Amino acid sequence: MSERVVLHYFNGRGKMESIRWLLTVAEVEFDEMYLTNREQYEKLLSDGALLFQQVPMVEIDGMKLVQTKAILKYIADKYNLHGKDLKDRVMIDMYSEGLMDLMEMIMILPFSPDATAKLENIQSKAKERYLPVYEKALSGPIYLVGGKLSCADVQLLECTLMLEEKFPGILADFPNVKSFQGRMTQIPAIKRFLQPGSKRKPQPDETYVKTIKEVFKLNF
Known part of the structure; x- marks a missing residue:
C-alpha cells in the first residue's frame, strides 16, 4: 500500500486549493501539514524540500513536488484526468x-x-x-x-x-x-467536498493573511 499524500501549505486556499480539489475528484486521501510560523518554513528549506524555496509542496510517490502546474499535471496524468492524447x-x-x-x-x-x-x-x-x-x-x-x-x-x-x-x-x-x-456538483466526491467539515478551505480571513506575511516576512 502506498504512503498517503501529504500537502505542505497554509491552512487556507491559495495555490494549494486546486490541488486539494483535484485529489478529491481522483478520490485520493491526503494529509495536511500547515505552515504556521517562520521556523517550519525554514526547516523545509534546510531539509532541501523546497526546490525553489516556495510552497505548495506535495509529498507523493516518494517525491517532494513543487510548482503548482507541475503538481496538477502529475496528479492529472496519474489518475487519467489529462486527456487521451x-x-x-x-x-x-x-x-x-x-x-x-x-x-x-x-x-x-x-x-x-x-x-x-x-x-x-x-x-x-x-x-x-x-x-x-x-x-x-x-x-x-x-x-x-x-x-x-x-x-x-x-x-x-x-x-x-x-x-x-x-x-x-x-x-x-x-x-x-x-x-x-x-x-x-452532483459528482459524489465533489458533493462530499462541498459539505461542511470537508477539507475544502473557506475564503481567506485575517488570520490566513497574517500567517503568510509572518512566515514569508512580508511587510506590505
Missing part, C-alpha cells in the same frame, strides 16, 4: 492555465490595498475575457475536452464557485457554464 492535453492545459490566471487574481485580493478597484477589474475580465471561452466550449459537450472529465473541468468548477462568492449572479449570462456547474 497530445491534442486533448494541450487544450486541457490552455483551459486550465486560463482558469489559473483568473483564480490568481482572486487569490491576491486579501493582500491588495485597493481591493475594490481590483474586484471591478476581475469581474470585467471574467465576463469579457474568460467566461465566454468556457460558455462556447460547453455549447454541446458535457465536459470541456474529449467528452471526458479532466482537470480543466475540476478547475472550472472551482473557479466559478470562487467567482460567485465575489459576484453573485455572475453566471446569469452564461447558462452553459451554470448547467455545467450543476452537473459537476
Whole structure:
C-alpha cells in the first residue's frame, strides 16, 4: 500500500486549493501539514524540500513536488484526468492555465490595498475575457475536452464557485457554464467536498493573511 499524500501549505486556499480539489475528484486521501510560523518554513528549506524555496509542496510517490502546474499535471496524468492524447492535453492545459490566471487574481485580493478597484477589474475580465471561452466550449459537450472529465473541468468548477462568492449572479449570462456547474456538483466526491467539515478551505480571513506575511516576512 502506498504512503498517503501529504500537502505542505497554509491552512487556507491559495495555490494549494486546486490541488486539494483535484485529489478529491481522483478520490485520493491526503494529509495536511500547515505552515504556521517562520521556523517550519525554514526547516523545509534546510531539509532541501523546497526546490525553489516556495510552497505548495506535495509529498507523493516518494517525491517532494513543487510548482503548482507541475503538481496538477502529475496528479492529472496519474489518475487519467489529462486527456487521451497530445491534442486533448494541450487544450486541457490552455483551459486550465486560463482558469489559473483568473483564480490568481482572486487569490491576491486579501493582500491588495485597493481591493475594490481590483474586484471591478476581475469581474470585467471574467465576463469579457474568460467566461465566454468556457460558455462556447460547453455549447454541446458535457465536459470541456474529449467528452471526458479532466482537470480543466475540476478547475472550472472551482473557479466559478470562487467567482460567485465575489459576484453573485455572475453566471446569469452564461447558462452553459451554470448547467455545467450543476452537473459537476452532483459528482459524489465533489458533493462530499462541498459539505461542511470537508477539507475544502473557506475564503481567506485575517488570520490566513497574517500567517503568510509572518512566515514569508512580508511587510506590505
